[in-house]
Amino acid sequence: MSRRAAIFAVIGVLAVAGLGFATCYWVGHYCSDRRLSRQADELDWLRHEFKLNETELSRVRKLHEGYLPICRDNCERIAEKKAEFEQAMASGGTNFTPVAEQKLAEVALLRAKCQAAMLRHFYEVSQAMPADQGQRYLAEMRRLTLSAHERLEQSMSVPVRSGHEHHQ
Amino acid sequence: MNANNQNSDPAEARLRRLLKEAALAPELPLGFQKAVWRRIETRAVESPEKLVSSALGILGWLLRPRVAMASLGAVLLSGVILGAAHGMAAHKEQARDRYLAAVAPMEIVP
Numbered sequence: 001m002s003r004r005a006a007i008f009a010v011i012g013v014l015a016v017a018g019l020g021f022a023t024c025y026w027v028g029h030y031c032s033d034r035r036l037s038r039q040a041d042e043l044d045w046l047r048h049e050f051k052l053n054e055t056e057l058s059r060v061r062k063l064h065e066g067y068l069p070i071c072r073d074n075c076e077r078i079a080e081k082k083a084e085f086e087q088a089m090a091s092g093g094t095n096f097t098p099v100a101e102q103k104l105a106e107v108a109l110l111r112a113k114c115q116a117a118m119l120r121h122f123y124e125v126s127q128a129m130p131a132d133q134g135q136r137y138l139a140e141m142r143r144l145t146l147s148a149h150e151r152l153e154q155s156m157s158v159p160v161r162s163g164h165e166h167h168q
Numbered sequence: 169m170n171a172n173n174q175n176s177d178p179a180e181a182r183l184r185r186l187l188k189e190a191a192l193a194p195e196l197p198l199g200f201q202k203a204v205w206r207r208i209e210t211r212a213v214e215s216p217e218k219l220v221s222s223a224l225g226i227l228g229w230l231l232r233p234r235v236a237m238a239s240l241g242a243v244l245l246s247g248v249i250l251g252a253a254h255g256m257a258a259h260k261e262q263a264r265d266r267y268l269a270a271v272a273p274m275e276i277v278p
Contacts, residue, residue: 008225021247028251033259042270045263118272144268145275
């Protein structure tokens with residue numbers, strides 16, 4: 001085989017292999033995504049991630065369905081309060097009025113109640129799971145919700161000193 | 169005379185011993201250095217050509233129908249497997265986000 005022919009052969013083989021790989025990758029990705037999306041359920045992740053059997057899943061589902069109206073209610077109240085706050089801010093012009101401050105405090109209070117309800121629900125769900133999975137669930141939910149805010153706050157705050165410095 | 173002989177004897181013995189141990193290095197043939205350099209240059213030119221011919225040999229082996237089909241099959245299969253694995257990982261993330269959106273819509277930090 002001449003060198004030129006060899007180079008063309010190499011390029012051809014690589015092109016065919018690359019195209020074939022990309023096509024099969026896309027097909028595999030599409031099929032698995034489509035198949036899994038057909039069974040979409042809000043508790044899918046819990047079932048697979050925490051290996052729940054049908055009994056455990058139905059317990060969790062009951063708690064989940066009981067919590068959803070509470071969550072919706074909290075969200076609506078927070079949305080209403082936020083709208084009042086926006087209105088107070090708009091009517092104050094360039095001043096931060098006491099009314100706006102009051103509304104802001106009410107929004108914060110509602111958010112804290114919402115977070116408390118959410119955490120209560122997480123604890124209830126974790127108790128409906130096997131102990132080790134329940135602990136994992138709590139740690140993961142904490143990481144995904146509260147810890148995200150904590151990381152944001154930590155990035156903006158001064159680091160707290162440990163108190164073990166040497167005094168001269 | 170005897171005293172002189174006795175004094176020089178150790179020195180003589182040492183000299184004789186040194187002469188015995190000493191070996192004459194053979195003289196290099198004429199043009200030896202040039203020949204060595206020429207051989208080095210030739211090898212330097214030969215080795216890339218050897219590499220190319222080895223690579224061509226391997227390529228020729230790979231392009232045999234059975235080997236080529238088997239290799240292509242392996243590449244395609246690995247594409248399907250990787251694609252499916254990536255799809256499952258993406259689905260898992262979507263499922264988690266769906267759950268979070270249901271139970272903690274206010275807590276999702278973009």
